[in-house]
Amino acid sequence: MRPLTEEETRVMFEKIAKYIGENLQLLVDRPDGAYCFRLHNDRVYYVSEKILKLAANISGDKLVSLGTCFGKFTKTHKFRLHITALDYLAPYAKYKVWIKPGAEQSFLYGNHVLKSGLGRITENTCQYQGVVVYSMADVPLREITSRRRGRQ
Amino acid sequence: MSLGGAMEGQSVEELLAKAERDEAEKLQRITVHKELELEFDLGNLLASDRNPPTGLRRAGATPEAELQALARDNTQLLINQLWQLPTERVEEALVARLPEPTTRLPREKPVPRPRPLTRWQQFARLKGIRPKKKTNLVWDEVSGQWRRRWGYQRARDDTKEWLIEVPGGADPLEDQFAKRIQAKKERVAKNELNRLRNLARAHKMQVPSSAGMHPTGHQSKEELGRAMQVAKVSTASVGRFQERLPKEKNPRGSGKKRKFQPLFGDFAAEKKSQLELLRVMNSKKPQLDVTRATNKQMREEDQEEAAKRRKMSQKSKRKGGRQGPGGKRKGAPPSQGGKRNRALGGRMNSGPPPLGSKRKGGQHQGGKRRR
Numbered sequence: 446m447r448p449l450t451e452e453e454t455r456v457m458f459e460k461i462a463k464y465i466g467e468n469l470q471l472l473v474d475r476p477d478g479a480y481c482f483r484l485h486n487d488r489v490y491y492v493s494e495k496i497l498k499l500a501a502n503i504s505g506d507k508l509v510s511l512g513t514c515f516g517k518f519t520k521t522h523k524f525r526l527h528i529t530a531l532d533y534l535a536p537y538a539k540y541k542v543w544i545k546p547g548a549e550q551s552f553l554y555g556n557h558v559l560k561s562g563l564g565r566i567t568e569n570t571c572q573y574q575g576v577v578v579y580s581m582a583d584v585p586l587r588e589i590t591s592r593r594r595g596r597q
Numbered sequence: 598m599s600l601g602g603a604m605e606g607q608s609v610e611e612l613l614a615k616a617e618r619d620e621a622e623k624l625q626r627i628t629v630h631k632e633l634e635l636e637f638d639l640g641n642l643l644a645s646d647r648n649p650p651t652g653l654r655r656a657g658a659t660p661e662a663e664l665q666a667l668a669r670d671n672t673q674l675l676i677n678q679l680w681q682l683p684t685e686r687v688e689e690a691l692v693a694r695l696p697e698p699t700t701r702l703p704r705e706k707p708v709p710r711p712r713p714l715t716r717w718q719q720f721a722r723l724k725g726i727r728p729k730k731k732t733n734l735v736w737d738e739v740s741g742q743w744r745r746r747w748g749y750q751r752a753r754d755d756t757k758e759w760l761i762e763v764p765g766g767a768d769p770l771e772d773q774f775a776k777r778i779q780a781k782k783e784r785v786a787k788n789e790l791n792r793l794r795n796l797a798r799a800h801k802m803q804v805p806s807s808a809g810m811h812p813t814g815h816q817s818k819e820e821l822g823r824a825m826q827v828a829k830v831s832t833a834s835v836g837r838f839q840e841r842l843p844k845e846k847n848p849r850g851s852g853k854k855r856k857f858q859p860l861f862g863d864f865a866a867e868k869k870s871q872l873e874l875l876r877v878m879n880s881k882k883p884q885l886d887v888t889r890a891t892n893k894q895m896r897e898e899d900q901e902e903a904a905k906r907r908k909m910s911q912k913s914k915r916k917g918g919r920q921g922p923g924g925k926r927k928g929a930p931p932s933q934g935g936k937r938n939r940a941l942g943g944r945m946n947s948g949p950p951p952l953g954s955k956r957k958g959g960q961h962q963g964g965k966r967r968r
Contacts, residue, residue: 448867455874465880473871479864494864501860556609 463575468537535585538577640698
């Protein structure tokens with residue numbers, strides 16, 4: 446377990462900033478406690494200081510996970526965001542997309558969402574923008590990159 | 598066909614007689630008559646024939662036939678003995694169980710040289726110290742049983758104590774347990790060192806360093822590889838200008854070990870650096886990368902100089918070399934002055950910097966470029 450290097454932090458922030466933009470500052474600097482990012486077995490965990498101090502007592506090979514896993518670094522040092530990060534990123538999302546209940550199931554099983562399946566969408570979403578997909582009941586489902594231009 | 602019948606009857610008799618004769622021959626072959634019985638050591642599959650070799654002496658110049666007959670007879674006797682051994686079945690094969698060998702075979706290797714005495718043995722001999730006979734087991738009060746004197750679950754195990762009183766003059770905040778463990782480790786290491794030294798003395802060899810070549814040349818591929826790597830780096834320029842063989846590959850694991858921030862570093866500092874990084878990322882205008890800017894500047898100046906020199910050389914070709922030295926003089930000062938003015942020496946890289954290296958605050962290679 447170790448803190449991230451500069452390079453790794455930059456790569457990770459670039460990825461996350463695609464979805465939440467400047468709100469990333471609110472993740473780094475929280476009013477309700479000191480949270481930090483730690484790397485363990487190529488996975489990045491977002492963990493409070495308290496939990497980190499407890500986790501330090503467990504040996505590396507026995508430690509499975511701590512805090513929230515945000516994602517992992519691949520072998521070629523690219524950052525892959527995991528769905529476990531959704532809880533922390535969804536509130537700060539800049540661009541949101543709501544999908545109709547009919548398209549929701551299809552989306553959850555991995556298919557693309559057609560334009561007819563979109564309920565609402567944030568204004569000014571450009572092409573290839575990172576968005577958070579919500580269901581009609583305002584439940585965040587996933588984060589994706591939009592393919593087509595959003596409705597203006 | 599009575600004639601045929603009679604003939605058949607005769608042939609049957611002949612066959613029977615022939616069969617009987619064959620049987621007799623076989624038996625004859627199996628049983629061998631010897632004046633003196635052979636001595637068998639079935640454990641070694643050995644049969645010793647003590648009969649006087651009169652047949653061989655009679656044979657004279659070419660004893661091959663006699664020798665072969667003798668060998669056949671003796672082998673037959675040995676195999677007869679083997680057939681008499683108790684047999685057992687091992688995985689669909691009938692196997693005879695051989696007894697213990699009785700013959701003592703001579704030494705294969707020469708007698709070992711007497712080893713030189715260890716330091717302790719020399720000292721003990723000098724002082725006349727004899728080893729005291731000690732009991733194997735010692736009574737252990739704590740556990741209430743007889744325990745070994747040393748080793749696994751020994752009687753007075755220092756390391757298993759749960760309470761250590763802080764000795765009179767020691768620092769109360771010192772970790773006595775850690776101290777004990779450390780002391781033990783040191784003792785073990787010292788013992789190991791002395792053992793290796795004794796061993797080296799016994800073999801009259803230097804303890805081989807990790808980068809050494811074995812005197813007899815019997816070394817594994819890894820050892821030779823390591824020795825070669827160390828030899829390559831043992832030059833005045835630390836292996837920088839060593840040529841490689843045509844198909845030689847890069848040595849593995851020759852990079853620097855990375856150093857990471859400590860796990861509980863300064864949280865505030867970490868937060869600050871991350872916020873700074875975010876600020877830089879979010880700012881709209883592109884940040885000035887100092888090294889890349891300097892590289893670009895230097896490259897432009899190089900190109901200008903090269904263009905000027907080309908022009909001068911062309912002119913000198915036409916006008917007979919009058920402008921040449923003047924042109925060169927003109928070209929030199931600005932570049933040198935420019936180089937000195939630049940505080941940071943940039944890297945001469947046109948591509949993006951490799952992962953993990955610092956971009957700001959360049960490296961030395963740019964400065965050494967023109968020598």
